[in-house]
Amino acid sequence: MKKRMVMLLLTGVMCIGLLSGCGKSNADEDGSSDGKSDDTEVLTMMLNGADSDVYVEGYRKIIDAFNADNEYGVTIEPEFVSNSDYKTKLTTMMASDSEPDIIFTWELGYLENFVDGDKITNLSEYLDKDSAWKDSFNSGTLEQETYDGDVYGIPTAQCMAVMYYNKKIFADNNLEVPTTYEEYRIVCDSLLEKGITPVALASTADDAWLVSQYIQQLSDGIAGYDLFDGLKNDTAKWNDDAMVQAAELFQEEVEKGYFEEGFTGVSGSEAEALFQTGQTAMYFNGSWEISNLDNPDVCQEAENISCFAMPSVEADHANVSVGSLDNSYAVTTNCKNVEAAVGFLKYWTNEENASMLLYDYGRMPATAIELDDSKLSSLSKDTITCFEAQEALTPWFDRMDTDLGNEFNNSSIAIANGDDPAEIFDALQEYAEANK
Amino acid sequence: MNKVMGNKKTIALFVLPAFIIYAIFALFPIAYNIYMSLFNTDLMSGMNFIGFGNYTGLFKDRTFRHALSNNIFMVFGSLIAHMPLAMFFANAIYKKIKGSAFFQTVFFLPSVICGVAVGLTWTFIYNGNYGLLNAFLKFIGLGDLSQVWLANKDLAMFCIIIVIMWQYVGYHMVIQLAAMRNIDASFYEAAEIDGATGWQQFKYITFPMIKPILKVDAVLIITGSLKYYDLVAVMTSGGPNHATEVMSTYMYYQAFNVLKYGYASAIGVILMALCIMSVGISNTVFRTENDV
Numbered sequence: 001m002k003k004r005m006v007m008l009l010l011t012g013v014m015c016i017g018l019l020s021g022c023g024k025s026n027a028d029e030d031g032s033s034d035g036k037s038d039d040t041e042v043l044t045m046m047l048n049g050a051d052s053d054v055y056v057e058g059y060r061k062i063i064d065a066f067n068a069d070n071e072y073g074v075t076i077e078p079e080f081v082s083n084s085d086y087k088t089k090l091t092t093m094m095a096s097d098s099e100p101d102i103i104f105t106w107e108l109g110y111l112e113n114f115v116d117g118d119k120i121t122n123l124s125e126y127l128d129k130d131s132a133w134k135d136s137f138n139s140g141t142l143e144q145e146t147y148d149g150d151v152y153g154i155p156t157a158q159c160m161a162v163m164y165y166n167k168k169i170f171a172d173n174n175l176e177v178p179t180t181y182e183e184y185r186i187v188c189d190s191l192l193e194k195g196i197t198p199v200a201l202a203s204t205a206d207d208a209w210l211v212s213q214y215i216q217q218l219s220d221g222i223a224g225y226d227l228f229d230g231l232k233n234d235t236a237k238w239n240d241d242a243m244v245q246a247a248e249l250f251q252e253e254v255e256k257g258y259f260e261e262g263f264t265g266v267s268g269s270e271a272e273a274l275f276q277t278g279q280t281a282m283y284f285n286g287s288w289e290i291s292n293l294d295n296p297d298v299c300q301e302a303e304n305i306s307c308f309a310m311p312s313v314e315a316d317h318a319n320v321s322v323g324s325l326d327n328s329y330a331v332t333t334n335c336k337n338v339e340a341a342v343g344f345l346k347y348w349t350n351e352e353n354a355s356m357l358l359y360d361y362g363r364m365p366a367t368a369i370e371l372d373d374s375k376l377s378s379l380s381k382d383t384i385t386c387f388e389a390q391e392a393l394t395p396w397f398d399r400m401d402t403d404l405g406n407e408f409n410n411s412s413i414a415i416a417n418g419d420d421p422a423e424i425f426d427a428l429q430e431y432a433e434a435n436k
Numbered sequence: 437m438n439k440v441m442g443n444k445k446t447i448a449l450f451v452l453p454a455f456i457i458y459a460i461f462a463l464f465p466i467a468y469n470i471y472m473s474l475f476n477t478d479l480m481s482g483m484n485f486i487g488f489g490n491y492t493g494l495f496k497d498r499t500f501r502h503a504l505s506n507n508i509f510m511v512f513g514s515l516i517a518h519m520p521l522a523m524f525f526a527n528a529i530y531k532k533i534k535g536s537a538f539f540q541t542v543f544f545l546p547s548v549i550c551g552v553a554v555g556l557t558w559t560f561i562y563n564g565n566y567g568l569l570n571a572f573l574k575f576i577g578l579g580d581l582s583q584v585w586l587a588n589k590d591l592a593m594f595c596i597i598i599v600i601m602w603q604y605v606g607y608h609m610v611i612q613l614a615a616m617r618n619i620d621a622s623f624y625e626a627a628e629i630d631g632a633t634g635w636q637q638f639k640y641i642t643f644p645m646i647k648p649i650l651k652v653d654a655v656l657i658i659t660g661s662l663k664y665y666d667l668v669a670v671m672t673s674g675g676p677n678h679a680t681e682v683m684s685t686y687m688y689y690q691a692f693n694v695l696k697y698g699y700a701s702a703i704g705v706i707l708m709a710l711c712i713m714s715v716g717i718s719n720t721v722f723r724t725e726n727d728v
Contacts, residue, residue: 117480
């Protein structure tokens, strides 16, 4: 009997231990959120960016200024997640109903997944209420985040993929900025003759989009916007001749050695470092990299860097580039204070902040602002010149359709590794048809 | 005490807390996973019942078939590599060669290192530009063979399997060594008096005596290879172009990159079914007389 009592007692102690274990963590959680909500309401926000990205500093400035003084009495609590982890983290949070109040998002098919899942707040009424704000967006921007006539995302910037180049290397070797694809080949060939690697490129699984945007750019120059439009609306095929031709051109370039040796195993940051330290003459990436390239603190060659729009293969399709919106934000249905969240996005896109992001961090605003050329860095100025010359922009395929775009990125890796382009695109088309 | 333990109700009472935790974290998710595999869902826009649609889709899916064959390749690769190799090492150490304690530690060490660290280290070794392997090949005059190992779709899987072998051979060695140390020394004394050679001792004493443990070991190797995830995820994320995809990485890809949670669940169910099946098979293969 005594033993039994002891055992019961021990069991009781164990159970209490379990309960107190749970209880404690609850108390902690309550404590921390209480501590903050005493003062102000907190809105959580998840953004795309790593601490090594210079522009994150600019975003923090906006958030801090808004937190210091706003009419809604809210505090924005930002969390920065690096690009390679962002999608996984957001989809996990979305699927488990724990998404933050304001999220960074890509446009088109990416945001559409969440809109279809009733995860995103319809912002149309807020935009309609403030027509000055609505009209400040450049034409064609809000449209990319409009589903069934309603706007769900607010773009803060625009971007396009440009070819960054090192002016000093070009000058030292008497090279001119190429204006046609043939000239581009000549530039690369002469760099090779001098023993300089022409272009830095990465092609690991996490950075597959760097290769695919290059191939997409070539295809833009072969078949123009129509090809993108066809793929988007299911009237063109992935194994279109233009796609195959683009991939073949790319493979020719690989064979000639336009990209650094062993680029198939090089990560995005390693490739960028090659260009930043002047080991390659060119680097193809989005205009969001401006702040990482014209800042002498992070880029050795900062003062020598300029850019040009990748010349088209066919003259008929000049000035079509890979490009789209940049840094769109959406308010989730989890958000209790949509008014304040919209107020914050309005603050972010106001002329003062848009100008600050442009002049200090090279972010081309999605809203119309009065441009003061004297405040622009030379690289920003060159990029804006490229941007303004474009007649059409084709968004990245993985933004157009998450599933197919990912598969296109994987296919691009296979092409970089020398697989037969026709076979790869046949398989991709098959995949597209099977997953309609 | 014996009286208490004989009481079924008491046993149930003691087992209950562990069982509840087990149910919450294992049984319920398995059941929910099976349920979810019958739907087409991204977990946001509602669940769309499609019966066995995900399963029929899987067997038409080229990438899944490739992932499955990679897993099977891994099972046989690991079985062939781990069993004899680990047994060889275990036997050598058991025979108390010079410095056997040292070798035991050295062989076992990789399996206690976290998989991500191992993956990253080997990614550097295989790196095309500054990798140890390429540098070594150049050093011995085989520079022509150097390449970007993990980006080569034909070689990447071999590269990963070699790392898995390196990491786990010590683990299986220790399991088998423990079994060998349990064998009564008098068997060997008797065998020596009868004039049995080393090989005969191994064949007629050591091997039959450790057979039950080998069964456990085989189950560990097979299920481990089937659900393998970390090294592949760290080293190649299933790339290039799905060449090194295994079922678990493909499941992750379908769920978190493509948002097909129902489809991913179906992969999970197949994975589980294969693991259970493989346990059954290895039980039959390594059946010892005691079991019958």
